[in-house]
Amino acid sequence: MRQVAHELSVLTGHQIRPFGLMHSHKVDPKALEDEPANSMQKFLTSDECQKVEEIRALPFFLGPSMAITDWLPVHLKQWEDENPECRKFRILNPLWKEGDNRVAQSMADLCREKIKSVHFKKPFVAMVDHGTPLLEVNEVREEVGRTMERILDGEIGGFSTCSMERRPGSEYDFNNPLLSDLLSDWFDQGISEVVVSQFFLLPGRHAGPDGDLAQICQPFIDKGMRLYRTDQLGQHPLILEILSDAIREDQKSSC
Numbered sequence: 001m002r003q004v005a006h007e008l009s010v011l012t013g014h015q016i017r018p019f020g021l022m023h024s025h026k027v028d029p030k031a032l033e034d035e036p037a038n039s040m041q042k043f044l045t046s047d048e049c050q051k052v053e054e055i056r057a058l059p060f061f062l063g064p065s066m067a068i069t070d071w072l073p074v075h076l077k078q079w080e081d082e083n084p085e086c087r088k089f090r091i092l093n094p095l096w097k098e099g100d101n102r103v104a105q106s107m108a109d110l111c112r113e114k115i116k117s118v119h120f121k122k123p124f125v126a127m128v129d130h131g132t133p134l135l136e137v138n139e140v141r142e143e144v145g146r147t148m149e150r151i152l153d154g155e156i157g158g159f160s161t162c163s164m165e166r167r168p169g170s171e172y173d174f175n176n177p178l179l180s181d182l183l184s185d186w187f188d189q190g191i192s193e194v195v196v197s198q199f200f201l202l203p204g205r206h207a208g209p210d211g212d213l214a215q216i217c218q219p220f221i222d223k224g225m226r227l228y229r230t231d232q233l234g235q236h237p238l239i240l241e242i243l244s245d246a247i248r249e250d251q252k253s254s255c
Contacts, residue, residue, distance in 0.1 A: 131163030
């Protein structure tokens with residue numbers, strides 16, 4: 001995330017500071033080259049933030065997660081209300097928006113790179129996200145998936161969206177299928193070449209080298225399935241372009 005913020009600062013000429021939402025400040029600095037991480041939760045109560053008059057929050061989120069539609073506006077409003085005459089904030093849009101295919105194009109690019117590097121012919125592609133209790137967030141995945149499948153038409157043997165995990169209850173069935181169930185079905189069908197397209201911006205504990213997705217995939221690799229995961233989206237040039245455009249559009253609207 002620091003790398004993304006640095007590249008974005010160079011592209012836009014603005015100083016972009018990386019923040020997690022609630023937990024990143026708890027990470028041991030030794031795991032971060034001895035530089036402590038920051039979070040909005042900690043920053044909003046810091047001495048530094050007491051001197052700030054305006055906050056522009058640029059979401060590094062793919063869709064309208066509750067983190068940016070609920071938690072962040074509530075806590076920013078509390079900060080603003082402490083000194084309403086001097087403070088103001090604005091939360092920009094998440095990465096995906098209707099009619100903009102750049103997120104899907106980024107996913108397709110990463111998928112093609114992986115197909116080429118492992119010499120697959122026409123693999124099956126499983127596009128996976130974390131899973132969500134919000135239908136609006138799931139609809140972002142589905143729309144990106146539909147566009148991605150169209151972009152890759154003729155280059156792959158099959159395609160499906162899926163979730164890493166889901167909450168119990170029929171009201172969350174929109175997350176189906178789970179990645180583990182999808183891979184099991186494909187294995188039973190004799191499908192041997194699979195690309196898992198990771199709808200994740202950063203590695204973290206889910207999409208990292210030894211994360212949850214790696215653990216889900218490993219049993220199928222052990223059984224002989226040729227299965228590879230794509231890189232994460234975060235540093236794809238088109239994602240940086242979307243973020244840069246959001247900053248420029250915000251600057252224009254505030255002039």
